[in-house]
Amino acid sequence: MSEPAREGVPDRAPKAAETATSLAEDAELKMRSARITSTFENATLLIQYDYVENIGDGRGLTVGRAGFTSGTGDLLLFVRRYTELRPDNALASFLPALEAVNGTGSEEGLGGFAEAWHRESRRAEQRGLQDRLVDELYFEPAMKYSREAGLRTPLGQAIMWDTMIQHGAGGEHGTKALVAETRASVPDAAGDEGAWLRAFLDVRLRHLVRAYEGTPTEAEGASQSRVDALRSLVAAGKWSLQEPLAWEVYGEEFRLGG
Known part of the structure:
Protein backbone atom coordinates (compact mmCIF):
# COMPACT_ATOMS: atom_id res chain seq x y z
CA MET A 1 0.00 0.00 0.00
CA THR A 44 -15.41 1.22 -5.49
CA LEU A 45 -15.38 4.60 -3.75
CA LEU A 46 -18.53 5.57 -5.67
CA ILE A 47 -21.85 4.83 -3.97
CA GLN A 48 -23.44 2.03 -6.01
CA TYR A 49 -27.21 2.40 -5.99
CA ASP A 50 -27.60 0.03 -8.96
CA TYR A 51 -25.47 -2.85 -7.60
CA VAL A 52 -26.85 -6.42 -7.79
CA GLU A 53 -24.88 -9.63 -7.19
CA ASN A 54 -24.96 -12.97 -5.41
CA ILE A 55 -21.66 -12.84 -3.51
CA GLY A 56 -21.88 -16.40 -2.22
CA ASP A 57 -22.46 -15.55 1.45
CA GLY A 58 -25.66 -17.57 1.78
CA ARG A 59 -27.88 -14.48 1.80
CA GLY A 60 -29.12 -14.64 -1.79
CA LEU A 61 -29.00 -11.44 -3.82
CA THR A 62 -27.08 -8.46 -2.43
CA VAL A 63 -28.24 -5.15 -3.88
CA GLY A 64 -27.95 -1.40 -3.57
CA ARG A 65 -25.63 1.03 -1.84
CA ALA A 66 -25.40 -0.87 1.44
CA GLY A 67 -26.08 -4.43 0.37
CA PHE A 68 -29.74 -5.12 1.11
CA THR A 69 -30.17 -8.89 0.74
CA SER A 70 -33.01 -11.15 -0.32
CA GLY A 71 -32.21 -13.57 2.49
CA THR A 72 -32.32 -11.19 5.47
CA GLY A 73 -35.51 -9.23 4.98
CA ASP A 74 -34.13 -5.75 4.34
CA LEU A 75 -34.51 -6.07 0.55
CA LEU A 76 -38.09 -7.23 1.04
CA LEU A 77 -38.72 -4.23 3.30
CA PHE A 78 -37.20 -1.90 0.70
CA VAL A 79 -39.37 -3.19 -2.14
CA ARG A 80 -42.49 -2.95 0.03
CA ARG A 81 -41.67 0.66 0.93
CA TYR A 82 -40.79 1.52 -2.66
CA THR A 83 -44.05 0.02 -3.90
CA GLU A 84 -45.98 2.18 -1.44
CA LEU A 85 -44.09 5.18 -2.82
CA ARG A 86 -44.38 4.16 -6.50
CA PRO A 87 -46.95 1.38 -7.03
CA ASP A 88 -46.17 0.92 -10.73
CA ASN A 89 -42.46 0.19 -10.22
CA ALA A 90 -40.70 -2.73 -11.96
CA LEU A 91 -39.79 -4.39 -8.63
CA ALA A 92 -43.33 -4.78 -7.29
CA SER A 93 -43.98 -8.03 -9.15
CA PHE A 94 -41.11 -9.68 -7.23
CA LEU A 95 -42.73 -9.18 -3.82
CA PRO A 96 -44.19 -12.73 -3.62
CA ALA A 97 -40.81 -14.24 -4.55
CA LEU A 98 -38.98 -12.05 -2.04
CA GLU A 99 -41.41 -13.12 0.68
CA ALA A 100 -40.86 -16.78 -0.25
CA VAL A 101 -37.03 -16.64 -0.17
CA ASN A 102 -36.75 -14.48 2.96
CA GLY A 103 -34.54 -16.27 5.46
CA THR A 104 -32.85 -18.40 2.79
CA GLY A 105 -30.10 -18.10 0.20
CA SER A 106 -32.42 -19.05 -2.64
CA GLU A 107 -32.95 -16.92 -5.76
CA GLU A 108 -36.03 -18.84 -6.87
CA GLY A 109 -38.48 -16.56 -8.64
CA LEU A 110 -35.98 -13.70 -8.86
CA GLY A 111 -34.98 -14.12 -12.48
CA GLY A 112 -35.00 -10.67 -14.05
CA PHE A 113 -34.75 -8.90 -10.69
CA ALA A 114 -31.31 -7.48 -11.49
CA GLU A 115 -32.56 -5.81 -14.66
CA ALA A 116 -35.55 -4.37 -12.83
CA TRP A 117 -33.33 -3.06 -10.02
CA HIS A 118 -30.97 -1.42 -12.50
CA ARG A 119 -33.88 0.29 -14.20
CA GLU A 120 -35.50 1.57 -11.01
CA SER A 121 -32.20 2.72 -9.48
CA ARG A 122 -32.04 5.43 -12.15
CA ARG A 123 -34.96 7.14 -10.41
CA ALA A 124 -34.18 9.80 -7.80
CA GLU A 125 -36.97 8.57 -5.50
CA GLN A 126 -35.52 5.03 -5.49
CA ARG A 127 -32.04 6.29 -4.59
CA GLY A 128 -33.51 8.59 -1.97
CA LEU A 129 -35.36 5.68 -0.38
CA GLN A 130 -32.11 3.69 -0.30
CA ASP A 131 -30.49 6.57 1.60
CA ARG A 132 -33.37 6.83 4.08
Whole structure:
Protein backbone atom coordinates (compact mmCIF):
# COMPACT_ATOMS: atom_id res chain seq x y z
CA MET A 1 0.00 0.00 0.00
CA SER A 2 1.02 3.59 -0.44
CA GLU A 3 0.35 4.20 3.26
CA PRO A 4 1.27 1.14 5.37
CA ALA A 5 -1.02 0.36 8.26
CA ARG A 6 1.51 1.23 10.98
CA GLU A 7 2.88 4.42 9.42
CA GLY A 8 1.68 7.98 9.89
CA VAL A 9 -0.03 8.84 13.17
CA PRO A 10 0.89 6.24 15.81
CA ASP A 11 -1.75 3.98 17.32
CA ARG A 12 -2.82 5.89 20.43
CA ALA A 13 -5.83 7.15 22.33
CA PRO A 14 -7.64 9.96 20.46
CA LYS A 15 -7.19 13.55 21.56
CA ALA A 16 -10.08 15.84 22.50
CA ALA A 17 -10.08 17.52 19.08
CA GLU A 18 -10.56 14.12 17.43
CA THR A 19 -13.77 13.52 19.41
CA ALA A 20 -15.24 16.98 18.88
CA THR A 21 -17.69 15.95 16.16
CA SER A 22 -19.57 12.87 15.04
CA LEU A 23 -20.80 11.34 11.81
CA ALA A 24 -24.33 12.38 12.74
CA GLU A 25 -23.24 16.03 12.82
CA ASP A 26 -20.91 16.17 9.83
CA ALA A 27 -22.26 15.19 6.40
CA GLU A 28 -18.81 15.16 4.81
CA LEU A 29 -17.41 12.73 7.39
CA LYS A 30 -20.52 10.58 7.05
CA MET A 31 -19.92 10.40 3.29
CA ARG A 32 -16.26 9.45 3.83
CA SER A 33 -17.43 6.62 6.05
CA ALA A 34 -19.99 5.53 3.44
CA ARG A 35 -17.33 5.54 0.74
CA ILE A 36 -15.05 3.34 2.84
CA THR A 37 -17.88 0.84 3.26
CA SER A 38 -18.60 1.10 -0.48
CA THR A 39 -15.14 -0.30 -1.19
CA PHE A 40 -16.01 -3.29 1.01
CA GLU A 41 -19.48 -3.80 -0.44
CA ASN A 42 -18.88 -2.84 -4.07
CA ALA A 43 -15.09 -2.46 -4.57
CA THR A 44 -15.41 1.22 -5.49
CA LEU A 45 -15.38 4.60 -3.75
CA LEU A 46 -18.53 5.57 -5.67
CA ILE A 47 -21.85 4.83 -3.97
CA GLN A 48 -23.44 2.03 -6.01
CA TYR A 49 -27.21 2.40 -5.99
CA ASP A 50 -27.60 0.03 -8.96
CA TYR A 51 -25.47 -2.85 -7.60
CA VAL A 52 -26.85 -6.42 -7.79
CA GLU A 53 -24.88 -9.63 -7.19
CA ASN A 54 -24.96 -12.97 -5.41
CA ILE A 55 -21.66 -12.84 -3.51
CA GLY A 56 -21.88 -16.40 -2.22
CA ASP A 57 -22.46 -15.55 1.45
CA GLY A 58 -25.66 -17.57 1.78
CA ARG A 59 -27.88 -14.48 1.80
CA GLY A 60 -29.12 -14.64 -1.79
CA LEU A 61 -29.00 -11.44 -3.82
CA THR A 62 -27.08 -8.46 -2.43
CA VAL A 63 -28.24 -5.15 -3.88
CA GLY A 64 -27.95 -1.40 -3.57
CA ARG A 65 -25.63 1.03 -1.84
CA ALA A 66 -25.40 -0.87 1.44
CA GLY A 67 -26.08 -4.43 0.37
CA PHE A 68 -29.74 -5.12 1.11
CA THR A 69 -30.17 -8.89 0.74
CA SER A 70 -33.01 -11.15 -0.32
CA GLY A 71 -32.21 -13.57 2.49
CA THR A 72 -32.32 -11.19 5.47
CA GLY A 73 -35.51 -9.23 4.98
CA ASP A 74 -34.13 -5.75 4.34
CA LEU A 75 -34.51 -6.07 0.55
CA LEU A 76 -38.09 -7.23 1.04
CA LEU A 77 -38.72 -4.23 3.30
CA PHE A 78 -37.20 -1.90 0.70
CA VAL A 79 -39.37 -3.19 -2.14
CA ARG A 80 -42.49 -2.95 0.03
CA ARG A 81 -41.67 0.66 0.93
CA TYR A 82 -40.79 1.52 -2.66
CA THR A 83 -44.05 0.02 -3.90
CA GLU A 84 -45.98 2.18 -1.44
CA LEU A 85 -44.09 5.18 -2.82
CA ARG A 86 -44.38 4.16 -6.50
CA PRO A 87 -46.95 1.38 -7.03
CA ASP A 88 -46.17 0.92 -10.73
CA ASN A 89 -42.46 0.19 -10.22
CA ALA A 90 -40.70 -2.73 -11.96
CA LEU A 91 -39.79 -4.39 -8.63
CA ALA A 92 -43.33 -4.78 -7.29
CA SER A 93 -43.98 -8.03 -9.15
CA PHE A 94 -41.11 -9.68 -7.23
CA LEU A 95 -42.73 -9.18 -3.82
CA PRO A 96 -44.19 -12.73 -3.62
CA ALA A 97 -40.81 -14.24 -4.55
CA LEU A 98 -38.98 -12.05 -2.04
CA GLU A 99 -41.41 -13.12 0.68
CA ALA A 100 -40.86 -16.78 -0.25
CA VAL A 101 -37.03 -16.64 -0.17
CA ASN A 102 -36.75 -14.48 2.96
CA GLY A 103 -34.54 -16.27 5.46
CA THR A 104 -32.85 -18.40 2.79
CA GLY A 105 -30.10 -18.10 0.20
CA SER A 106 -32.42 -19.05 -2.64
CA GLU A 107 -32.95 -16.92 -5.76
CA GLU A 108 -36.03 -18.84 -6.87
CA GLY A 109 -38.48 -16.56 -8.64
CA LEU A 110 -35.98 -13.70 -8.86
CA GLY A 111 -34.98 -14.12 -12.48
CA GLY A 112 -35.00 -10.67 -14.05
CA PHE A 113 -34.75 -8.90 -10.69
CA ALA A 114 -31.31 -7.48 -11.49
CA GLU A 115 -32.56 -5.81 -14.66
CA ALA A 116 -35.55 -4.37 -12.83
CA TRP A 117 -33.33 -3.06 -10.02
CA HIS A 118 -30.97 -1.42 -12.50
CA ARG A 119 -33.88 0.29 -14.20
CA GLU A 120 -35.50 1.57 -11.01
CA SER A 121 -32.20 2.72 -9.48
CA ARG A 122 -32.04 5.43 -12.15
CA ARG A 123 -34.96 7.14 -10.41
CA ALA A 124 -34.18 9.80 -7.80
CA GLU A 125 -36.97 8.57 -5.50
CA GLN A 126 -35.52 5.03 -5.49
CA ARG A 127 -32.04 6.29 -4.59
CA GLY A 128 -33.51 8.59 -1.97
CA LEU A 129 -35.36 5.68 -0.38
CA GLN A 130 -32.11 3.69 -0.30
CA ASP A 131 -30.49 6.57 1.60
CA ARG A 132 -33.37 6.83 4.08
CA LEU A 133 -33.55 3.09 4.72
CA VAL A 134 -29.77 2.88 5.22
CA ASP A 135 -30.11 5.59 7.88
CA GLU A 136 -33.08 3.89 9.53
CA LEU A 137 -31.77 0.32 9.54
CA TYR A 138 -28.02 0.86 9.94
CA PHE A 139 -26.78 4.39 10.62
CA GLU A 140 -29.09 5.44 13.44
CA PRO A 141 -28.75 2.12 15.34
CA ALA A 142 -24.96 2.30 14.83
CA MET A 143 -24.87 5.74 16.44
CA LYS A 144 -26.91 4.38 19.36
CA TYR A 145 -24.53 1.44 19.87
CA SER A 146 -21.57 3.83 19.58
CA ARG A 147 -22.92 6.03 22.36
CA GLU A 148 -23.61 3.03 24.59
CA ALA A 149 -20.08 1.68 24.06
CA GLY A 150 -18.45 5.08 24.63
CA LEU A 151 -17.17 5.53 21.06
CA ARG A 152 -16.54 9.23 20.55
CA THR A 153 -14.56 9.40 17.30
CA PRO A 154 -15.77 9.45 13.70
CA LEU A 155 -13.58 6.41 12.99
CA GLY A 156 -15.11 4.42 15.83
CA GLN A 157 -18.59 5.35 14.67
CA ALA A 158 -17.69 4.47 11.08
CA ILE A 159 -16.55 1.02 12.19
CA MET A 160 -19.81 0.53 14.10
CA TRP A 161 -21.83 1.64 11.05
CA ASP A 162 -19.92 -0.72 8.77
CA THR A 163 -20.56 -3.53 11.27
CA MET A 164 -24.29 -2.80 11.26
CA ILE A 165 -24.34 -2.95 7.46
CA GLN A 166 -22.57 -6.31 7.33
CA HIS A 167 -24.04 -7.96 10.45
CA GLY A 168 -27.38 -6.28 11.10
CA ALA A 169 -28.47 -5.66 14.68
CA GLY A 170 -29.89 -8.91 16.05
CA GLY A 171 -29.10 -12.60 16.17
CA GLU A 172 -26.06 -14.45 17.47
CA HIS A 173 -23.75 -12.70 14.98
CA GLY A 174 -25.49 -9.31 15.07
CA THR A 175 -23.95 -6.02 16.16
CA LYS A 176 -25.74 -6.05 19.51
CA ALA A 177 -24.14 -9.41 20.37
CA LEU A 178 -20.70 -8.25 19.19
CA VAL A 179 -20.87 -5.11 21.35
CA ALA A 180 -21.95 -7.13 24.39
CA GLU A 181 -19.16 -9.66 23.91
CA THR A 182 -16.56 -6.92 23.52
CA ARG A 183 -17.80 -5.05 26.59
CA ALA A 184 -17.46 -8.22 28.65
CA SER A 185 -13.66 -7.87 28.32
CA VAL A 186 -13.28 -4.13 27.60
CA PRO A 187 -16.31 -2.49 29.25
CA ASP A 188 -16.06 1.07 27.96
CA ALA A 189 -14.34 2.59 24.95
CA ALA A 190 -14.06 6.00 26.63
CA GLY A 191 -10.91 4.98 28.50
CA ASP A 192 -9.01 3.74 25.42
CA GLU A 193 -10.99 3.76 22.20
CA GLY A 194 -8.20 2.11 20.24
CA ALA A 195 -8.07 -0.86 22.62
CA TRP A 196 -11.84 -1.22 22.50
CA LEU A 197 -11.95 -1.13 18.71
CA ARG A 198 -9.16 -3.66 18.36
CA ALA A 199 -11.02 -6.02 20.71
CA PHE A 200 -14.29 -5.36 18.87
CA LEU A 201 -12.76 -6.13 15.46
CA ASP A 202 -11.28 -9.37 16.85
CA VAL A 203 -14.75 -10.36 18.08
CA ARG A 204 -16.28 -9.35 14.75
CA LEU A 205 -13.90 -11.53 12.75
CA ARG A 206 -14.48 -14.57 14.97
CA HIS A 207 -18.22 -14.22 14.43
CA LEU A 208 -17.81 -13.77 10.68
CA VAL A 209 -15.78 -16.95 10.41
CA ARG A 210 -18.54 -18.84 12.24
CA ALA A 211 -21.33 -17.14 10.31
CA TYR A 212 -19.82 -18.06 6.94
CA GLU A 213 -19.10 -21.71 7.73
CA GLY A 214 -20.40 -23.77 4.84
CA THR A 215 -20.34 -20.86 2.39
CA PRO A 216 -17.65 -20.37 -0.29
CA THR A 217 -14.19 -19.70 1.13
CA GLU A 218 -14.19 -16.31 -0.61
CA ALA A 219 -16.73 -15.05 1.93
CA GLU A 220 -14.42 -15.84 4.85
CA GLY A 221 -11.37 -14.40 3.10
CA ALA A 222 -13.29 -11.26 2.17
CA SER A 223 -14.31 -10.79 5.79
CA GLN A 224 -10.68 -11.07 6.93
CA SER A 225 -9.68 -8.44 4.37
CA ARG A 226 -12.50 -6.10 5.40
CA VAL A 227 -11.63 -6.30 9.08
CA ASP A 228 -7.92 -5.87 8.33
CA ALA A 229 -8.69 -2.70 6.37
CA LEU A 230 -10.51 -1.23 9.37
CA ARG A 231 -7.70 -2.32 11.69
CA SER A 232 -5.24 -0.44 9.47
CA LEU A 233 -7.18 2.81 9.95
CA VAL A 234 -7.17 2.31 13.72
CA ALA A 235 -3.44 1.56 13.64
CA ALA A 236 -2.84 4.73 11.61
CA GLY A 237 -4.74 6.80 14.19
CA LYS A 238 -7.27 8.15 11.70
CA TRP A 239 -9.70 8.96 14.52
CA SER A 240 -11.35 11.96 12.87
CA LEU A 241 -11.26 10.33 9.40
CA GLN A 242 -8.77 13.01 8.43
CA GLU A 243 -7.46 12.83 4.89
CA PRO A 244 -5.42 11.38 3.40
CA LEU A 245 -7.06 8.06 4.16
CA ALA A 246 -5.58 4.93 2.59
CA TRP A 247 -6.47 1.27 2.99
CA GLU A 248 -6.30 -2.01 1.13
CA VAL A 249 -9.13 -4.50 0.75
CA TYR A 250 -9.43 -7.61 -1.45
CA GLY A 251 -5.93 -6.88 -2.77
CA GLU A 252 -6.87 -3.42 -4.08
CA GLU A 253 -5.68 -0.06 -2.73
CA PHE A 254 -8.02 2.86 -2.08
CA ARG A 255 -7.36 6.44 -1.06
CA LEU A 256 -9.33 9.51 -0.10
CA GLY A 257 -7.53 12.86 -0.29
CA GLY A 258 -3.87 13.54 -0.78
